[in-house]
Amino acid sequence: MDFQVVVLGGGVSKKLLPLVSQELPNALLPVANRPVLSYVLEYLELSNLKDLIVVVEGEEAAVHVGSWISGAYADRLHVEVAAVPEDVGTAGAIRAISHHLTSKDILVVSGDLVTDVPLGAVAATHRRHDAVVTVMLCSAPISGPSESVSSGGKDKTKKPGRYDLIGLDPTRQFLVHIATGAEVDKDLRIHKSMLHAVGQIEIRADLMDAHLYAFKRSVLQEVLDQKSAFHSLKHDVLPYLVRSQLKSEVLLNGVPQEEENGTEKVISQSNQQMLSQILANASESTFPLRHALGPYGTTSVRNTHKCCVYIAGSSKYCTRLNSIQAYSDINRDVIGEASHLSGYSFSAQNNIIDPSAELGAKTTVGPHCMLGEGSQMGDKCSVKRSVIGRHCRIGANVKVVNSVVMNHVTIGDSCSIQGSVICSNVQLQERVVLKDCQVGAGFVVTAGSECKGEVLAKK
């Protein structure tokens, strides 16, 4: 496929503290005992996209990500890891690596995406409509990230998570309106000209932008060049493209830019455009905006461009790891209902226990659990719906429920861990009770402590 892929690996996200650090940036956060980035990379590999640029915020984080990738995918993928300064935003990240981009279309994927939506379908949609941008939408998760377990019945009356407001045309192929971030909670403003053009706009609050975009390269580069204030793809570039699609500025300016590369290319490009236009008109119910003026017609040809969507089916799994709640959810799902994503084969008990793991007497590991290699568990332990990493030492009489335990964790006897995330090298002494806690890497929890809903990390 003639797609260049940019994976936005992020840096060290504040939202995920204390789980992440310079040594363990977002991209390397383990989900079912393998870095979250591996899900994206393998998913790209499946679609035969092997030419990747991984952009990481921060030099140190980039080094860590780079060394992991070169170790894990050296012979399989052609990956280039680029470091960009922190806080440049997604648009800034693309701007920084813009000179590396050469192919006709660019696929931009967020490195924290865990999904099984076929990428080929997104790319095909993009090509079929000759779109400027194609956005993958998935249904918004039902349990919102902000909704903690402790929130009482009061929040239940609220509707499930609302992240984006998305306006679709009647055929649900084109994106005609998008409101993201803080605007979701404001009054809705729709351009009448857009409504005139498509006649009917469906506003959906139950769909979410999955942060997977296919861009036309020339357009993306041009927008980034011209609008230096744009910081984020999702909040700036995408809304700009959606808003200006009836009166496009990009295509018109895009063509002369091509001239620098020689006239031959222009001809081939315009030919290609024409061809794809013809194809587009033939294949689908035609882009409604072209006929905006109706039967009266007009001599002034308006420049339009198209913003398309690919809506992932509700049966597909599609979640972003961008909060601690999401981290717990994804871990649970990957070894639970979306187990095909994990790439592991499950045992008859519907769980994964590495052969090298040692289990004490009367210890039970329930379904939808995972136990990494070299981990040891004492007697009378019980593990339910949890992931336990490699080389953990777990004492006797320990209960682990709905939790994630990373690598090299020592857990003393009679501990109880519920709904928590325990990072690597943590030591839990005896009789520690944790409920809905996050314990940062290397932290020592003293014997007998009881914590609920706390963040425990080294200062």
Add this chain to the structure above:
Amino acid sequence: MGVQKKNASRVSEDPDELVRVPLQAILLADSFTTKFRPITLERPKVLLPLVNVPMINYTLTWLESAGVEEVFVFCCSHSKQVVNYLEKSEWFSQPNFTVTTIESQNSVSAGDALRLIYERNVVHGDFVLISGDTLSNMSLTQALKEHKERKKKDSNAVMTMVIKRSKANPAIHQSRLGTDELFMAIDPNTKQLLYYEDKADHSKGTLHLDKSLHVDNPSLTLHHDKQDCYIDICSPEVLSLFTDNFDYQHLRRHFVKGLLVDDIMGYKIFVHEIHSDYAARIDNFRSYDTVSKDIIHRWTYPLVPDVMNFANTAMKLERQGMYRASEISQSQSAVVGPFTVIGSDTKIGNNTKITNSVIGEGCKIGSNVVIEGCYIWNNIVIEDGCKLQHAIVCDGVIIKSGAVLEPGIILSFKVVVGPEFVVPPYSKVSLLQKPIEEDSDEELEYADSTSAIGSQVDKSDVEIVSQVDNTHFSPVSELGMGGAGHVWSTCEGGHEEEWRHSVAPIPKDKILEAIKTMEDDMELIHDGSFLPTSGELKPNSNDSDDDDLEDSRDDSYYFEKEVEATFLRAVHENIQESHLILEINSLKLSYNKLTADCAGAVFYAMMKYALDSPHNSADGLLQNVQVVFTKWKKVLRSYLTDIDEQIEVILKFEEMCSEYAKEFAPLFTKILHHLYNEDVVDEDAILSWEDEKKDADEADKVFVKQAQKLIQWLKEAPEEDDDE
């Protein structure tokens, strides 16, 4: 026996079935508008012929075929004419179909009509609300079923509106029926109507939906491609709602919008979309033209001329959509083009050409006449060599030889156009003078004058005749030699818009013009002068809506006033500090303010109090300030958790100093020092305030300079302070 039992049990389950109410309908035989003037000054709109059959017949025929059993015809203007017509017609003698008339002389709106019907207490169950100018061939079964089912589940579902797909022209903002473009928001799953806007402000490029709409509904569809058919299935509650809300006049503008906006009662309106069926309301001359053509093109089957036989004269459909009555005398050389209807006893002279027109009964059309796209009613004389384009010509009109009617002309009853006279486009001509009371203001459509004129005309037929005679004798009238009639001057600015609602097709140049404006609007959007819908919107950017800015400005003003009043009350009534804090906190919440705003407002209130307390000199004022702060600083301090809030206090103080320059300005440093001593502001705040002012204008630096000594002192002895 068994069958009976079965029935009995079913009846008890379903209370609706217990008393079977015949399906009723309310037909408003008055549209309560003035759009069909001058014709409606002399004849009610529902009796105007539409393809040679009075409109009300179409509506009644449909109601009968749709299974309605009882119709209440509400007559207001020209009520006698409507009643007389119905009495003469067969409608009163139909089996299984009762038509009852309700007359009123003083109703000025649909709201009044429904209130009156409610008083009569004749409607008992669900009913169809329709106006007498609506044409449809839809089946009501499905819509009624949906309505009843919804009603059973949710007693607040009081109305089902029928809508139909029809795309308005984006350039001229109106549908092919000449009605304004309509914006609706509908819940795609429940079909509940959430938003209805038919009088949209074209100058505004965006549609503004309240956030509560999309908060409550995970998905909703915005429609611009739908047309309101003005056929409503209503529950009896609708009538009582009109009675409860005596200010509801217009069905859509007041009632529908009222229900949508008012969520206290929770009444809901739903829509039913028809797809292949026909439904349209004749709202203006353009829809008269459109619907007539639809009838001739048989979209409204079975409501077509050769099936509907009211005048007992059989119409025959010939090829190319020509309908001809039996007794027509037509010259051999006359050409009658396609899609034309010709009534009985009409004579057509030599070399006359008629296309796309409807000609009524008993017309005499001379030779060499050209008629294109016209609606010629009954008993009209058109002499030789006339040229008529896209006009409506009412009964008894005489057009003398050689006269020309330009597009869009309305000739009301018995008007005479003089020979060789050219009537300018979009003229409205009547024997009656244009009522002077009329105003372009929309609201006045409901003014009492409307119906007063109607009834006055009704009663004083004689008067009209004499008026007619008067004009008749004047040799040169407004319509040439021997003409009779007054050309209604269009109200100011109105002429520009005449083309929108006339029978004539929309001129090309108007459309090009409209497209031009549309593109300009588009330009405007991208010039960035528009509020960006997303993304670039930064909280402090200049792009934000002016209204919002205004609002927030007003807000802070009121907030400050409220805090001040609260503070003064606390001082005078000796209210405890903690209570005062509580009150201010509640103000903060209700005005959605930050803590910094509170700090500023409280500080302002305190200083103002000190200033208003009696004092003789600057020292007295300083003392006042000190007293006030000793007593109330706790209140202020509870809002000073952060350095930002302290800076806000200093800035506020600065502001006050320039406001009350005489009193406070000389004391700035002293009071600032006092604030510092009282721990209201700390050193960091003062220093960062100074820092902030570094780049300010010289004028802004006056107080920084004044306080320079204090700042210097703070800078030099920081450790010392810490020890304190």
